Amino acid sequence: MEIREFAEAILFGTSLKDKLLRPEVLTDDQPWNSIDRPQFPGRPLILMPGLKTRRPFPKDHQLDQGENRAAILHFFANHELLAMELMALALLKFPDAPKAFRRGIAETIFEEQDHMILYQKRMESLGMELGEIAVNDFFWNSLKDMASPMDYVTGMSMTFEQANLDYSRHYIRLMNRIGDHETSTLLDKVYQDEIGHVKYGVTWFDRWRSHERSQWSSHRLAMFGRQPLTIARAKGIGFDRDGRLRAGFSGEYVDAMEVFENPKGRCPKLYWYNADCELENAHGKPGYSPSAGVKRLMADFELLPMFVASNGDALLCQNPPSLSYQRYLKDRIGKLVEFIPWQGSKAELRDLCAYRSFSALQPWGWTPRAKELEAAIEAKSFRFQKGPEFNMSIKSLFEKTHCPDLRHGLRQNPDWDSLMGPQVCDGKIAFDSQSVWNMIQGLHDSGLHGVVKSPFGFSGAGQCRIFLRESGSDSQRGWIAKQLSLHGKVIVEPWLDRVLDGSLIWNHSDSDVQATFFLTDDKGRYRGHKLGPLAQKIAPSLRPYVLGHDHTGQARLDQILKAGKKLQTYVREKGYKGPAGVDFFVFRWPHDGQLYCKILGEINGRMTMAHVATALEKNLRLQRPHLWLTITLSEVKQAGYDSVKTLANEIKEQVASEQDILFTNDPETALGAVSFLLGDQNVLRLLDKKFNLHLRGD
Structure with a gap:
């Protein structure tokens, strides 16, 4: 029989006898024209998709029941049938493909027929007939539009059949665990054959692909734009590393596939x-x-x-x-x-x-x-x-110069006004150098340090502190003049004694705001975030103020959150609907030691470190205090270490458990800073001494 006739019987036949046709001799001598694919292969009516209600795929813990094991084998039998039909389609669509390629597909069909027969017999012994439950058509819909032999090997051999290595090993283990050795033996036969099927695809893939890219990169590229079929479908349950290596994948490919994650059925x-x-x-x-x-x-x-x-x-x-x-x-x-x-x-x-x-x-x-x-x-x-459409309104969210007016607006609420302390804390806008120095002098006359801020900053930069009894160095005056030249204005505020830094954040669809707390250095630059239970993010000496009640009987933190909701509305009215944050801090008034809260330090119309910190808190489900810290290379060297890697290695050796440390950048390659989450309180105290983390009694 000609391969073309064989493939036509498999693809268009309407009985199981057609699907299981096994000619004694196959020839490939007669030329033929590529066919247009059918809407769906010919099948017995009982094996057509959509005619029965879908049965849920049995869970692992349900496999002690023979009916559920039979249902799984029924799913597998349909997959074998779909694979045979797709292989037949490939033979008929690509008549100009190499004869050795076509011969290899035909031989694979023979083995898939064997698998289907084995599945059918075993499910019948467990009490289920083929066609008794619904079948799906996902494989067909994913591969029916393959446009070349390369599409076939990357989609069928290197994706669906590669995933079968994982599924086979998983169910072999489960069947052995419950004592169903007959099904386990069957699945092991399928597994060994599947390695050969994958190897067939990898061989042709390596022959056809460009060797300017790696095996992994070439497969990734070949799968782009083929939804719902993605390379994520090349992984099943667990990960069969040995089977992949036996099938001819390179070690680099297997390493990359092992860690690869991609949403199935969801566009990333x-x-x-x-x-x-x-x-x-x-x-x-x-x-x-x-x-x-x-x-x-x-x-x-x-x-x-x-x-x-x-x-x-x-x-x-x-x-x-x-x-x-x-x-x-x-x-x-x-x-x-x-x-x-x-x-x-x-x-x-x-x-x-x-x-x-x-x-x-x-x-x-x-x-x-x-x-x-x-x-x-x-x-x-x-x-x-x-x-969001980027416009001047959204750009203004990045500017700090709108903060004094916003603070003044918040003060119209008497409860917030009393929380925010003296009005001088709100700051003023200066448009020329003379005004800057007049404002600084006014702060000094009031016994307050001053700080000049650029309208734009990055990672705590963009500010210049001028302390009492200082008139500004040449470099400070030059910096201020440059900011005025660039932006036409700066902000002048008192430099306050911050005792607790926090951030109010929200995401795209959040209706509420969330409070987070972080660490800063002496210059107000970000050092890290506090994670874990809320009360333990606040030093014991500050808890009565932050978590206690004000003169109205409301918790101060609740008042801060309400003000945050007001600012959230302001940001969204500007047209920005994305993640954002508002920095705030608790400070001690120098004249009487009273605590107040600067509800609005600045607005960040963007993602913030607080968003990352809360995501870490959620991902790791932290039930006790942790610090997420950043230590720069200059700090590392000042502490006597030659690199961030050396510091990281020492921390790893000191922590009581690996679960107490999570490096959020790679210490092996980091050049300018190392970032890590640390829960070991003894190691934190050691780091506080070395790097002056300002834990303030936490």
Whole structure:
């Protein structure tokens, strides 16, 4: 019989006898024209999809019942049938493919027929007839439009059949556990054959692919744009490393596949850590480029959005983390994103968008450059959700100069007014150097230190403190003059004795705001976040003030949260609906020691470190206090360490348990800073002594 006739019987036959046709001799001598695929293969009526109510796939713990084991085998038998029909379709669609390729598909069909017969016999012995329950058509819908032999090997052999390695091993173990050795033996036969099927595909794939890319990268590229079929379908339950290596995958491929996560049936969101969004918006015109120092800082922390993202989302990054660090993250937090290399060039962006589809772009902050990236992604994406339109109203959220007026507005509520302390704390706007120094002098005359802030800042930079009895150095005066030249204005405020720093945050659809608490250094720069139970984020000496009640009988923290809701409304009225935060802090008034709260330190119309901290808290389900800390290279060297890696190794040796430490960037490759979550209180006390963490009795 000619291969063409054999394939036609498998694809169009309407009886099981047709599907199980086994000619003694197969020839491949007669040419034929490629066929148009049918809507669905020919089948007996009882094996047509959609005619019965779908039965839920049995859970592992239900397999001690023979009926449930039979149902699983029924699912598997239908998968074998679908595979045979798709293989027959490939033979008929690609008559010009190499004869050895076609012969290999035919021989695979023979083995799939054997598997189907074995499944059918075993399920009958367990009390179920083939066709007794509903069947699905997912495999067919995923592969029916394959356009080339390469599509066949990447979709069938290297995706569906690769996943079967995992499923087979999983159910072999389960069947042995419950004592069903007959089914276990059957599945082991299928497993051994499946290794050969995958190897067949890998062999042809390696023959046809471009060797400019790795085996892994080539398979990833081949699967782009083929939804609902994605490379995520190449993994089942568990991970059969040995079977993949036996099937011819390279060690690098197997390593990458092991850690890879991609949403099945969900288009991923694309995250981007453009933490210099304030600086780009401050630049105010095309052509912005971050400095080398800013680039280094961003490179060390560019993985942070992955803690906010969902499992299988994607993240643009200059330097994707090592596979060992990816395994570490997956083991510790139970999820992982896809890391997409991107150095920021438009050519890379074109290549990225040519094959990928995303549901949304989630930058750290919205800027003109982020909107440019979004437009390129949207053009190739399906059901894309656009972010906010970038306009001057949204840009103004990045500016600190609107804060004095907003603070004045909050004071119209008498309860908030009494909470916020003296009005001088609100600050003023200065438009020239003379006004700056007059305001500083006024603060000094009142016994207060002064600070001058740029309208835009980055990571705690963009401010200049001028203490009592100081008139400003040449460098300070030069910095202030430069800010006025760039932006036309600066903010002048008293520099206050902060005793507790916090942030009020919300996400896209949140109706409420959430309070978080963090650490700063002597200059007010961010050091890290406090995680765990609320009360334990606040030093015992401050709990009566923060968690206690004011003169109205309301908890002060509740008053702060209510003010946060007011500011949330203000931000959303500006047209920005994304994640945002409002910094606040508790301070001690220098003249009488009274505690007050600066409800609005600044507004961040973007993702913040507080969003990452709360995501970590949720992912790890923390039930006791932890600190999420950042220690810079300069601090590391001042403490006597030669690198952040050396410090990280010492911390790993000191903690009582591996569960007490989570590195949120890779200490093996970090250059400018190391970031980690630490729950071991003894090690925290040691670090407090070395790095002056300002734990303030926590």
